[in-house]
Structure formats: C-alpha cells, structure tokens
Amino acid sequence: MAFDWTDARIKRLTKLWLDGTKVATIRHEFGCSKGTITGKVKRLDLPRRPSPFANGPAPARKPVPPKRAPRTTLPSFGGPPQAASRTPPTPVLLSTKPCCWPIGEPRSKAFRFCDEPAVFAKPYCLEHSKQAYAKYHEVKEIDQRTEARPQNR
Numbered sequence: 001m002a003f004d005w006t007d008a009r010i011k012r013l014t015k016l017w018l019d020g021t022k023v024a025t026i027r028h029e030f031g032c033s034k035g036t037i038t039g040k041v042k043r044l045d046l047p048r049r050p051s052p053f054a055n056g057p058a059p060a061r062k063p064v065p066p067k068r069a070p071r072t073t074l075p076s077f078g079g080p081p082q083a084a085s086r087t088p089p090t091p092v093l094l095s096t097k098p099c100c101w102p103i104g105e106p107r108s109k110a111f112r113f114c115d116e117p118a119v120f121a122k123p124y125c126l127e128h129s130k131q132a133y134a135k136y137h138e139v140k141e142i143d144q145r146t147e148a149r150p151q152n153r
C-alpha cells in the first residue's frame with residue numbers, strides 16, 4: 001500500500017528535511033519506511049544534505065612553538081664543581097645514619113643520642129664532628145664541603 005502523501009505531510013517532510021532532521025526520525029514520525037521518505041525527498045527534488053562526515057576541513061591544530069632548552073651552567077674545569085641551577089639543594093654529604101654522639105649521662109633517663117643526620121662516612125653530625133676530631137684541617141674540610149654544595153657559587 002503506497003504511503004498517502006498529503007499536502008500537509010509533504011509540507012512537514014520538507015520542513016523536517018530542510019531542518020536537517022534525521023531520516024530515521026522523520027520515518028518514525030510518519031510511520032513509514034526509510035525508502036518512502038528518501039524516495040519522496042528525491043521526487044520533491046529537495047536539496048541533498050551534506051554528509052555528517054563532511055563538515056568541512058577539521059580545524060587546524062595550533063603549531064606548538066618549540067620550547068627552548070633551559071640554560072644550564074656547565075661546570076668550569078679547574079675550579080670547584082658548580083651545582084646545576086635546577087638541582088635542589090640536597091645535603092649530599094650527609095649520611096642516612098643518625099649521629100651517635102651521646103648526650104647526657106649514660107644510664108640516666110635524659111640520656112640520648114644526638115640523632116642529627118651524620119656527616120657522610122662519619123659517625124657524628126657536623127657539629128659533633130667538630131668536637132670529636134681534633135685535627136683542624138679535617139673539620140675545615142667538612143665545613144667547606146657541606147657549605148659549598150647547597151649554594152650556587
């Protein structure tokens with residue numbers, strides 16, 4: 001049985017078609033087959049609708065400007081090594097072991113160990129290393145190494 005295309009239906013079809021309504025939606029509203037809709041559209045000579053996949057060229061992506069490499073300070077040969085500017089100041093010369101300098105009277109309740117981070121390869125922290133090692137040059141060396149590292153000179 002042919003679909004009854006009344007003037008009202010043709011008007012409605014034309015409007016829906018030009019509005020960009022999907023054929024499936026129009027077909028559902030009219031209660032007919034998809035072929036009936038597309039056939040009528042062809043006979044009415046309605047304009048072809050652009051494919052949903054051909055909506056013009058995709059927007060061009062913004063070109064990403066090349067990032068400049070951050071300036072790095074190269075260590076100067078002959079002089080003391082300089083820490084790179086991006087390197088966070090880390091106490092590299094401190095060991096993970098705590099200072100074992102005794103504080104207070106042994107056997108008393110107040111007795112404890114210092115527990116400050118010990119200087120690398122030493123059993124004591126910097127302060128107690130100064131007290132423990134009488135050799136002046138050694139203490140001075142520890143001082144210089146510990147103080148020079150965290151700062152950028």
Ligand SMILES: [Zn+2]
Binds near residue numbers: 101115124125126127
């Ligand atoms: Zn200590």
